[in-house]
Amino acid sequence: MKNLPNLTELKHLIARHARGDGIHGTAVPALSLIRSSAISDPIHTLYEPSVCLVAAGRKRARIGSREVVYETGGCLVVGIDLPIIGAVIEASPDEPYLCLKIDLDRGMLADLLLGAPGSHIAPPAPDRIEAAAVHAATPELVDASARLLRLLDAPQDIAVLAPLIVREIHYRLMTGPQGAILRQIASGESRLAQVGRAVAYLCENYAEPFRIEDLARIAGMSPSSFHEHFRTATAMSPLQFRTRLRMHEARRLMVAEGLTAAEAGFRVGYDSPSQFSRDHARIYDRPPRRDLSRMQSGQAY
Template identity: 85%
Template sequence: MENLTELKQRIARHAPDDGFFDTAVPGLSLIRSQAVSDPVHTLYDPSFCLVASGRKRARIGSREIVYETGGCLVVGIDLPIIGAVIEASTDAPYLCLKLSLDRGMLADLLLGVAHTGGGAPEPDRTEAAGVQAATPELVDASTRLLGLLDAPQDIATLAPLVIREIHYRLMTGPQGAILRQIVSGESHLGQIGRAVAYLCDNYAAPTRIEDLARIAGMSPSSFHEHFRTATAMSPLQFRTRLRMHEARRLMVAEGLSAAEAGFRVGYDSPSQFSRDHVRIYSRPPRRDLSRMQAEQAY
């Protein structure tokens, strides 16, 4: 792909060491790894990730996907994802850019976008994340966006224009159905997105399936089915992942004990929190601290 080499060079220049780097462009981050990694638990916001070099495996609930050089991951809603770099070396590091997506921009674009190409799946079968090969136009726009890091005086004026173009390229591309349906309140994915937004804001509160179904505008049985299709998890499994993600952040960033973090995110029982932690991360909280600290870098 013509511009992929230039994109790789620009990511490498602005991410000179291993880790996760925020940039001066709002919503744009860069990731570099010179070695394969253990699985890392993260919470992805609606975003697009383009790999310029290397390969990564992502597990979303029971679903596993791989994206590699020239490929990109499109995520339409907040999702707990377990990612692992599976191809990287000192000479050919894993290099990736991540751009958070703007729901308002997508909604604005939807008004003028013809629903073309890609054989869009039926709304009730659409998953909330997908992988596609990056088109030359998408690589070109991403490369130009990274180029603005070398001209910081141009970022405020030009970055919003290039970011809008990227949103347009994604919305009209192979995974565009995900983004179109997320901003369409009448689609099943859009309905599930409302429930996910509620869970992200209220993960510590007791929540009934009936309440989430009402927020989504579905019957409980239909809601459960479409939620699992979208996220590859049940609603309660999803909430547990959200709670665990925040609890780990509290233990690392604020120095809370496991019991304190568990209570903060909604657990009444420290033993139940510990059991859930072991089930998800394979280790009890106190033994997992070093891995938690390492994951904060990604």
């Protein structure tokens, strides 16, 4: 994986345009650059559909009960909104972790799936369901990614050329080893797309109570089938998924808006402060007050 053509150039481009640690937006709307000069504690993040291609270093991601590792020359593809716990596990000041992230456009994927006669994009397998996976990047994907980053040095070309290269990257993903997930989210009738509809509802209504029957109806499945496919796709039950969403938002409220743990818990749907504290400690390994002090000290995001 590490001998891919253009990978060294990709590493240097990311290092030059992301000089400090953190996540850096760019002049290309769909593109972000990530840098870390040290290994990190686990960071809880809500990932939207995207691909993360690693140019240097290694990272571990925990998705529900599943754990994956992606490293130099590999990429993580996420097909639906997912709460993920990520930690950089290989990085140093001299050899930082460097990664590019490209947001996925479902409309573009659907257009490629339906409107590319003669291409070798296979139709989606309706019963295969996988919300996130790690694969080796292909030479074609790395080459297109390097060309996209070169545009950061030619901003006058971005408006015309970036959309073309982003579309090519979507095509390369759909025709590469990551293609199964992309074809799933491009097809509105796939199992992953059905689960994705329920996930979208939970993301919008995490503070409200729900019944499995209602989520199953949104997904277009029977309750038993929905529960099975949801857990297969996300490695979580719907209730565990909602709890992760609630905790992610509660943390944001405590840091960004200065809410107390009780106030944040109430805002995200908890009636009992003690239940909120128990769930928080179970997920983050520390009670809300200690977790907040740690975040405010800059030890975690």
